Amino acid sequence: MGASKPFRQQLRLLPVVPSVLLLLLFLAAPVLWSFHASFTNAALTGRNARNPAWTGLDNYERLLTDSAFPASVFLTVVFVVASAIVGQNLLGLLIAGLMTRARKPVSAVVGTAVVAAWVLPEIVAAFAAYAYFSKDGTLNQLLAGAGWSGADWLYAFPMVAVVLANIWRGTAFSMLVYRAALADVPQDISEAALMDGASGWQRLVFVTLPLIRSSIATNLMLVTLQTLAVFTLIWVMTAGGPSNTSTTLPVLAYQEAFKFGDIGYGTAIASVLIVLGLVFGIAYVRLLKGDKR
């Protein structure tokens, strides 16, 4: 029995093998290949496509000296902070909070409208946002109705347009997280605070928010990750332009690799994003682990 038991236990894990193979071949291998290729001058076409040469830290040195990279990091931070951490997160919390006070049919209809923008295929959402912000689009129509002259948002203020579009597209997720979190808050605690004379704001800040803090942390982490990876929305609306004023890191990696054919440099940018994703991933796992204890 002594020798066969561990063997039988190993055998039980056999069904996991297909998944492990898929994950290793299609997720782990590209990640490792990315780190490897970022140290070479691999190219999309030509001689360097077939026989890329090892160039050491050249690509990473270029990241630091090339002015496009720091600019792109800055735009990515602006995009994530403005559209995810502030926009989606606070608006999602606001909608969920209002829903606890609004009438049921109103909540249901508004919830559907918010979720619709999120369920649509990303390319369709991007077209709708493009039309909305374009020069003779809906936004400028509304502004004209209010007596203001609009602007050509996609050219004059591309970051404002993509940030607002991403808030529109992604708020549903935060709304769903916070609706569930608020439903878990026991009524009597809030009512007890009300009895003690706490105002609406005081109840929110001192009672409700502390009770849902783990949902807030998880939500912040997940919306940050999702927003970090946004490509299609920006690609369709502005293609990173005009003159790189809305080029976030995913767009920059795409451009360097496929427009300029520099796979080595593109993978160096991708590697930076992957490391960022992994750091957030590990933080997320620790957060959940802490939750369970």
Add this chain to the structure above:
Amino acid sequence: MTTTERTARQAASGRLASSKRRPRSTPADAALMLIGACFLLPLLWLVLASLDTNAGYQTRLPGNASLTNFAAVLTPELLLRPLWNSLLLSAGTATVTLLAAVLAAYPLSRFQSRFNRPFLYSILCGTCLPITAIMVPVYGLFVQLRLLDSMPSTVLFMAATALPMAIWMTKNFMDTVPLSLEEAAWMDGASGLTALRTVVLPLMRQGLGVVFIFVFIQTWGNFFVPFILLLSPSKQPASVSIFSFFGQHGAIAYGQLAAFSILYSIPVLVLYVLVARGAGGSFALSGAMKG
């Protein structure tokens, strides 16, 4: 269970509007309706333009509403073949993902092993990998392995990206099936996998449906992955062909673009409603939907 799943479960189980005792206020209604209107406006253009033969980017009631735009895009070349490709990709990916996820979830859910916790935590970490970031290296790898422009390899890649979330969800669904039923099957001499097929899977049909539809919707809406991995137009799904259509005709044929978008979106909207309404307590669409 992840927060997103918990969220989704509660979203469906009707516990959200449990606060009957709380007074309902009109200012909250008004504020919500204002927000809802802002969310609907960009979609309104899509619907109105699709019915308008002279559509521009303006939102306006069509002068002569007709279905001409829909008729114009409903050709095999323009819409039907891309939709068929989308269906092949999405159904293929969802099937492969579900099969692999069920197999992997079974030992993770049923047998204690030193391997379980590290594996599950790596899986959870994998759900955080930004897929857009790995597309450049994936392209490089596919070129080296000569896998580019192939539907099967694209399906396998998309299945791998969906797998972490799918394994996690499937395991949680499987954990809710009581072990005692299976033990009875084991007593009768059934092997582990027979018990899985005849006892466990039928009991978690709904959960399996949710995982399948979840992966299907995610793949159907994905633009970036097929955009990079599938090169020949005959293999491209609707998300990519609509983008080239936009590039070629979009500047003139706004109405047709809107009609195309609507026809392409309907299947996922229907599936979403199906899951949200039908699956009741096991509704578990989570935020990983955004590729």
